[in-house]
Amino acid sequence: MALILKGLTGGLMLIGHISLVILPIFIVLQFASESHLLDQASKWLRPLARFLRISERSTVPLLVGLVFGLFYGSGVIIHEAKSGEITKADMHITVLFLLLCHSMFEDTLVFVAVGANGFLILGIRFAMALIATWVVSRFVIKTRQDEYMSQSLTENGANSTISGGGSVEL
Amino acid sequence: MQRENIGWGTLGRGLRNGLETIWELSKVVLPVYVVLTVLEASLVLGWIGERCEPLMGLFSLSGSCAMVLLLGYVLDYYAAIGAIASLGLSIREITILAVMLSIGHSLILETAVAKKMGISATRACLIRLGASLFAGFLVSRLI
Numbered sequence: 001m002a003l004i005l006k007g008l009t010g011g012l013m014l015i016g017h018i019s020l021v022i023l024p025i026f027i028v029l030q031f032a033s034e035s036h037l038l039d040q041a042s043k044w045l046r047p048l049a050r051f052l053r054i055s056e057r058s059t060v061p062l063l064v065g066l067v068f069g070l071f072y073g074s075g076v077i078i079h080e081a082k083s084g085e086i087t088k089a090d091m092h093i094t095v096l097f098l099l100l101c102h103s104m105f106e107d108t109l110v111f112v113a114v115g116a117n118g119f120l121i122l123g124i125r126f127a128m129a130l131i132a133t134w135v136v137s138r139f140v141i142k143t144r145q146d147e148y149m150s151q152s153l154t155e156n157g158a159n160s161t162i163s164g165g166g167s168v169e170l
Numbered sequence: 171m172q173r174e175n176i177g178w179g180t181l182g183r184g185l186r187n188g189l190e191t192i193w194e195l196s197k198v199v200l201p202v203y204v205v206l207t208v209l210e211a212s213l214v215l216g217w218i219g220e221r222c223e224p225l226m227g228l229f230s231l232s233g234s235c236a237m238v239l240l241l242g243y244v245l246d247y248y249a250a251i252g253a254i255a256s257l258g259l260s261i262r263e264i265t266i267l268a269v270m271l272s273i274g275h276s277l278i279l280e281t282a283v284a285k286k287m288g289i290s291a292t293r294a295c296l297i298r299l300g301a302s303l304f305a306g307f308l309v310s311r312l313i
Contacts, residue, residue: 003207003208003211004204004207004208006207007203007204007205007206007207007208008200008203008204010203010207011199011200011201011202011203011204012200014199014203015192015195015196015199015200018192018195018199019188019192022188022191022192022195023185023188023189023192025188026184026185026187026188026191027180027181027184027185027188028184029184030180030181030183030184030187031176031180031181031184034176034180035176070280070283070284071276071279071280071283074191074195074283074286074287075187075188075191075192075195076191077287078191078194078195078283078286078287079187079190079191081286081287081288088288091287091288092288092289095284095287095288095289095294096289096297099280099284099289099294099297099298100273100297100298100301101273107247107272107275108272110247110248110251111247111251111264111268111271111272113251114251114254114255114264114268115261115264115265116261116264116265116267116268116269117265117268120265120269120309120313121268121269121272124269124272124273124305124308124309125269125272125273125305128273128301128304128305132297132301
Protein backbone atom coordinates (compact mmCIF):
# COMPACT_ATOMS: atom_id res chain seq x y z
CA MET A 1 0.00 0.00 0.00
CA ALA A 2 2.81 2.36 0.94
CA LEU A 3 4.45 1.32 -2.31
CA ILE A 4 1.38 2.25 -4.35
CA LEU A 5 1.25 5.60 -2.57
CA LYS A 6 4.92 6.12 -3.35
CA GLY A 7 4.20 5.29 -6.99
CA LEU A 8 1.29 7.72 -7.10
CA THR A 9 3.24 10.60 -5.59
CA GLY A 10 6.18 9.83 -7.86
CA GLY A 11 3.83 9.75 -10.85
CA LEU A 12 2.24 13.05 -9.87
CA MET A 13 5.67 14.63 -9.51
CA LEU A 14 6.60 13.30 -12.95
CA ILE A 15 3.42 14.81 -14.40
CA GLY A 16 4.27 18.13 -12.76
CA HIS A 17 7.75 17.85 -14.19
CA ILE A 18 6.60 17.06 -17.72
CA SER A 19 4.00 19.86 -17.56
CA LEU A 20 6.88 22.26 -17.09
CA VAL A 21 8.41 20.90 -20.28
CA ILE A 22 5.29 20.27 -22.34
CA LEU A 23 3.49 23.59 -21.79
CA PRO A 24 6.36 25.75 -23.09
CA ILE A 25 6.83 23.35 -26.04
CA PHE A 26 3.16 23.69 -26.93
CA ILE A 27 3.19 27.46 -26.65
CA VAL A 28 6.37 27.80 -28.71
CA LEU A 29 5.01 25.34 -31.23
CA GLN A 30 1.73 27.21 -31.52
CA PHE A 31 3.63 30.40 -32.27
CA ALA A 32 5.87 28.54 -34.68
CA SER A 33 2.98 26.98 -36.55
CA GLU A 34 0.89 30.15 -36.74
CA SER A 35 3.83 32.17 -38.00
CA HIS A 36 4.74 29.39 -40.47
CA LEU A 37 8.15 29.01 -38.87
CA LEU A 38 7.37 25.35 -38.32
CA ASP A 39 6.95 24.81 -42.05
CA GLN A 40 10.44 26.20 -42.53
CA ALA A 41 11.93 24.10 -39.76
CA SER A 42 10.42 20.84 -40.90
CA LYS A 43 11.45 21.64 -44.47
CA TRP A 44 14.80 19.94 -44.13
CA LEU A 45 13.09 16.77 -42.91
CA ARG A 46 11.36 16.52 -46.28
CA PRO A 47 13.95 14.21 -47.84
CA LEU A 48 13.43 11.87 -44.90
CA ALA A 49 9.64 12.14 -45.27
CA ARG A 50 9.97 11.35 -48.95
CA PHE A 51 12.09 8.30 -48.19
CA LEU A 52 9.56 7.09 -45.61
CA ARG A 53 6.75 7.88 -48.08
CA ILE A 54 4.88 10.00 -45.57
CA SER A 55 3.09 13.29 -46.12
CA GLU A 56 4.77 16.64 -45.55
CA ARG A 57 2.52 17.30 -42.60
CA SER A 58 4.07 14.27 -40.84
CA THR A 59 7.37 16.10 -40.58
CA VAL A 60 5.94 18.07 -37.65
CA PRO A 61 5.51 15.10 -35.26
CA LEU A 62 8.71 13.66 -36.73
CA LEU A 63 10.70 16.78 -35.91
CA VAL A 64 9.20 17.11 -32.43
CA GLY A 65 9.90 13.45 -31.66
CA LEU A 66 13.46 13.60 -32.94
CA VAL A 67 14.24 16.65 -30.81
CA PHE A 68 12.16 16.21 -27.66
CA GLY A 69 11.72 12.45 -27.58
CA LEU A 70 8.82 10.09 -27.47
CA PHE A 71 7.83 11.07 -23.96
CA TYR A 72 8.22 14.84 -23.81
CA GLY A 73 7.23 15.13 -27.45
CA SER A 74 4.28 12.80 -26.99
CA GLY A 75 1.94 15.70 -26.26
CA VAL A 76 2.42 17.20 -29.69
CA ILE A 77 2.55 13.82 -31.44
CA ILE A 78 -0.71 12.59 -29.87
CA HIS A 79 -2.28 15.96 -30.68
CA GLU A 80 -1.20 15.63 -34.32
CA ALA A 81 -2.46 12.04 -34.46
CA LYS A 82 -5.88 13.13 -33.24
CA SER A 83 -6.05 16.23 -35.42
CA GLY A 84 -6.91 14.06 -38.42
CA GLU A 85 -4.50 15.97 -40.66
CA ILE A 86 -2.21 12.96 -40.94
CA THR A 87 -3.44 9.64 -42.31
CA LYS A 88 -3.31 6.56 -40.11
CA ALA A 89 -0.72 4.90 -42.33
CA ASP A 90 1.53 7.97 -42.23
CA MET A 91 1.19 8.17 -38.46
CA HIS A 92 2.10 4.50 -38.17
CA ILE A 93 5.29 4.96 -40.13
CA THR A 94 6.16 8.15 -38.23
CA VAL A 95 5.67 6.55 -34.82
CA LEU A 96 7.58 3.44 -35.90
CA PHE A 97 10.52 5.57 -36.93
CA LEU A 98 10.35 7.53 -33.69
CA LEU A 99 10.13 4.36 -31.58
CA LEU A 100 13.63 3.44 -32.69
CA CYS A 101 15.08 6.90 -33.07
CA HIS A 102 13.99 9.82 -30.92
CA SER A 103 15.30 12.43 -28.52
CA MET A 104 18.55 12.46 -30.46
CA PHE A 105 20.25 14.98 -28.17
CA GLU A 106 19.39 13.80 -24.67
CA ASP A 107 19.56 10.07 -25.35
CA THR A 108 22.91 10.39 -27.07
CA LEU A 109 24.52 12.76 -24.60
CA VAL A 110 23.52 10.64 -21.62
CA PHE A 111 25.50 7.72 -23.01
CA VAL A 112 28.38 9.90 -24.20
CA ALA A 113 28.62 11.05 -20.59
CA VAL A 114 29.45 7.50 -19.48
CA GLY A 115 32.04 7.02 -22.20
CA ALA A 116 30.20 5.67 -25.26
CA ASN A 117 30.78 6.90 -28.81
CA GLY A 118 27.96 9.30 -29.69
CA PHE A 119 28.36 9.05 -33.45
CA LEU A 120 28.16 5.28 -33.31
CA ILE A 121 24.97 5.43 -31.22
CA LEU A 122 23.33 8.02 -33.48
CA GLY A 123 24.39 6.29 -36.67
CA ILE A 124 23.16 2.85 -35.65
CA ARG A 125 19.91 4.16 -34.22
CA PHE A 126 19.18 6.13 -37.35
CA ALA A 127 20.06 3.18 -39.56
CA MET A 128 17.88 0.78 -37.56
CA ALA A 129 14.95 3.20 -37.74
CA LEU A 130 15.43 3.67 -41.49
CA ILE A 131 15.63 -0.07 -42.14
CA ALA A 132 12.61 -0.90 -39.97
CA THR A 133 10.40 1.81 -41.46
CA TRP A 134 11.56 0.95 -44.95
CA VAL A 135 10.61 -2.69 -44.49
CA VAL A 136 7.27 -1.85 -42.89
CA SER A 137 6.32 0.85 -45.39
CA ARG A 138 7.10 -1.45 -48.33
CA PHE A 139 5.91 -4.82 -47.08
CA VAL A 140 3.89 -4.80 -43.85
CA ILE A 141 1.55 -1.93 -44.61
CA LYS A 142 1.49 -3.21 -48.19
CA THR A 143 -2.16 -4.20 -47.93
CA ARG A 144 -2.88 -0.56 -47.39
CA GLN A 145 -0.66 0.54 -50.22
CA ASP A 146 -3.50 1.24 -52.63
CA GLU A 147 -5.49 2.99 -49.98
CA TYR A 148 -2.38 4.89 -48.95
CA MET A 149 -1.56 5.84 -52.52
CA SER A 150 -5.04 7.16 -53.19
CA GLN A 151 -5.03 8.93 -49.84
CA SER A 152 -1.79 10.69 -50.56
CA LEU A 153 -3.08 11.58 -54.01
CA THR A 154 -6.20 13.23 -52.64
CA GLU A 155 -4.08 14.78 -49.91
CA ASN A 156 -1.81 16.35 -52.47
CA GLY A 157 -4.84 17.56 -54.35
CA ALA A 158 -6.28 19.08 -51.20
CA ASN A 159 -2.96 20.61 -50.26
CA SER A 160 -2.55 22.32 -53.57
CA THR A 161 -5.94 23.96 -53.23
CA ILE A 162 -5.93 24.84 -49.55
CA SER A 163 -2.37 25.68 -48.66
CA GLY A 164 -1.18 26.33 -52.18
CA GLY A 165 -0.59 29.96 -51.35
CA GLY A 166 1.49 28.99 -48.33
CA SER A 167 3.81 26.77 -50.28
CA VAL A 168 4.39 29.46 -52.86
CA GLU A 169 5.38 31.82 -50.05
CA LEU A 170 7.99 29.32 -48.89
CA MET B 171 -3.42 25.41 -39.05
CA GLN B 172 -5.47 28.51 -38.70
CA ARG B 173 -4.05 31.71 -39.98
CA GLU B 174 -4.92 34.22 -37.32
CA ASN B 175 -3.13 37.13 -35.79
CA ILE B 176 -0.29 36.05 -33.62
CA GLY B 177 -0.57 37.30 -30.07
CA TRP B 178 -2.32 36.44 -26.83
CA GLY B 179 -4.69 34.20 -28.75
CA THR B 180 -1.77 32.10 -29.87
CA LEU B 181 -0.55 31.81 -26.30
CA GLY B 182 -4.00 30.74 -25.16
CA ARG B 183 -4.39 28.14 -27.89
CA GLY B 184 -0.95 26.72 -27.17
CA LEU B 185 -1.70 26.58 -23.47
CA ARG B 186 -5.06 24.91 -24.02
CA ASN B 187 -3.61 22.27 -26.35
CA GLY B 188 -0.83 21.65 -23.84
CA LEU B 189 -3.17 21.27 -20.88
CA GLU B 190 -5.49 18.95 -22.78
CA THR B 191 -2.55 16.78 -23.72
CA ILE B 192 -1.12 16.73 -20.20
CA TRP B 193 -4.49 15.48 -18.97
CA GLU B 194 -4.44 12.71 -21.61
CA LEU B 195 -0.87 11.85 -20.72
CA SER B 196 -1.57 11.77 -16.99
CA LYS B 197 -4.03 8.94 -17.50
CA VAL B 198 -1.16 6.89 -18.91
CA VAL B 199 1.68 8.03 -16.69
CA LEU B 200 0.07 7.53 -13.28
CA PRO B 201 -0.85 3.83 -13.56
CA VAL B 202 2.41 3.00 -15.35
CA TYR B 203 4.43 4.78 -12.70
CA VAL B 204 2.74 2.81 -9.91
CA VAL B 205 3.51 -0.46 -11.72
CA LEU B 206 7.14 0.57 -12.21
CA THR B 207 7.55 1.53 -8.55
CA VAL B 208 6.23 -1.86 -7.45
CA LEU B 209 8.46 -3.65 -10.00
CA GLU B 210 11.51 -1.73 -8.83
CA ALA B 211 10.92 -2.72 -5.22
CA SER B 212 10.13 -6.35 -6.00
CA LEU B 213 12.63 -9.12 -6.66
CA VAL B 214 11.18 -9.86 -10.09
CA LEU B 215 13.81 -7.91 -12.05
CA GLY B 216 16.70 -9.49 -10.16
CA TRP B 217 15.30 -12.95 -10.80
CA ILE B 218 14.84 -12.34 -14.53
CA GLY B 219 18.27 -10.72 -14.72
CA GLU B 220 19.94 -13.82 -13.30
CA ARG B 221 18.13 -16.01 -15.82
CA CYS B 222 19.34 -13.83 -18.68
CA GLU B 223 23.01 -13.80 -17.68
CA PRO B 224 24.05 -16.73 -19.94
CA LEU B 225 22.62 -14.91 -22.97
CA MET B 226 25.00 -11.98 -22.59
CA GLY B 227 27.72 -13.90 -24.44
CA LEU B 228 25.75 -13.24 -27.63
CA PHE B 229 26.66 -9.58 -27.31
CA SER B 230 30.14 -10.30 -25.89
CA LEU B 231 29.07 -8.79 -22.60
CA SER B 232 29.75 -10.13 -19.13
CA GLY B 233 26.86 -11.73 -17.26
CA SER B 234 26.34 -8.81 -14.92
CA CYS B 235 25.30 -6.67 -17.91
CA ALA B 236 21.98 -8.57 -18.03
CA MET B 237 20.80 -6.52 -15.06
CA VAL B 238 21.94 -3.27 -16.70
CA LEU B 239 19.94 -4.06 -19.84
CA LEU B 240 16.91 -5.13 -17.87
CA LEU B 241 16.92 -1.95 -15.77
CA GLY B 242 17.18 0.14 -18.93
CA TYR B 243 14.48 -1.75 -20.80
CA VAL B 244 11.97 -1.81 -17.95
CA LEU B 245 12.71 1.36 -15.98
CA ASP B 246 14.84 3.97 -17.77
CA TYR B 247 18.40 4.50 -18.88
CA TYR B 248 19.23 6.51 -15.82
CA ALA B 249 18.66 3.37 -13.75
CA ALA B 250 20.87 1.45 -16.19
CA ILE B 251 23.61 4.07 -16.05
CA GLY B 252 23.58 3.88 -12.28
CA ALA B 253 24.26 0.17 -12.62
CA ILE B 254 26.97 0.74 -15.26
CA ALA B 255 28.75 3.10 -12.90
CA SER B 256 28.67 0.59 -10.04
CA LEU B 257 29.90 -2.35 -12.15
CA GLY B 258 33.09 -0.81 -13.54
CA LEU B 259 32.63 -2.08 -17.11
CA SER B 260 35.04 -1.64 -20.02
CA ILE B 261 34.48 1.10 -22.60
CA ARG B 262 33.72 -1.59 -25.18
CA GLU B 263 31.00 -3.08 -22.98
CA ILE B 264 29.60 0.37 -22.22
CA THR B 265 29.45 1.19 -25.94
CA ILE B 266 27.59 -2.03 -26.76
CA LEU B 267 25.18 -1.42 -23.87
CA ALA B 268 24.71 2.21 -24.93
CA VAL B 269 23.79 1.23 -28.49
CA MET B 270 21.32 -1.37 -27.22
CA LEU B 271 19.79 0.92 -24.62
CA SER B 272 19.58 3.96 -26.87
CA ILE B 273 17.29 1.95 -29.15
CA GLY B 274 15.32 0.23 -26.39
CA HIS B 275 14.67 1.96 -23.07
CA SER B 276 11.74 2.84 -20.77
CA LEU B 277 9.81 0.27 -22.75
CA ILE B 278 6.77 0.20 -20.47
CA LEU B 279 6.29 3.95 -20.24
CA GLU B 280 7.17 4.79 -23.85
CA THR B 281 5.10 1.92 -25.21
CA ALA B 282 2.10 3.12 -23.20
CA VAL B 283 2.62 6.56 -24.72
CA ALA B 284 3.11 5.14 -28.22
CA LYS B 285 -0.17 3.26 -27.86
CA LYS B 286 -1.87 6.65 -27.47
CA MET B 287 -0.37 7.57 -30.84
CA GLY B 288 -2.26 4.66 -32.37
CA ILE B 289 0.34 1.91 -32.67
CA SER B 290 -0.10 -1.59 -31.22
CA ALA B 291 1.67 -1.90 -27.86
CA THR B 292 2.90 -5.46 -28.40
CA ARG B 293 4.24 -4.61 -31.82
CA ALA B 294 5.91 -1.43 -30.59
CA CYS B 295 7.58 -3.31 -27.74
CA LEU B 296 8.72 -6.26 -29.86
CA ILE B 297 10.10 -4.06 -32.63
CA ARG B 298 12.19 -2.03 -30.21
CA LEU B 299 13.41 -5.06 -28.30
CA GLY B 300 14.23 -6.88 -31.53
CA ALA B 301 16.06 -3.89 -33.01
CA SER B 302 17.94 -3.35 -29.77
CA LEU B 303 19.12 -6.98 -29.52
CA PHE B 304 20.00 -7.08 -33.22
CA ALA B 305 21.99 -3.84 -32.99
CA GLY B 306 23.81 -5.14 -29.92
CA PHE B 307 24.73 -8.35 -31.72
CA LEU B 308 25.89 -6.39 -34.76
CA VAL B 309 27.98 -3.87 -32.84
CA SER B 310 29.61 -6.55 -30.71
CA ARG B 311 30.94 -8.15 -33.94
CA LEU B 312 32.04 -4.82 -35.40
CA ILE B 313 34.03 -3.28 -32.56
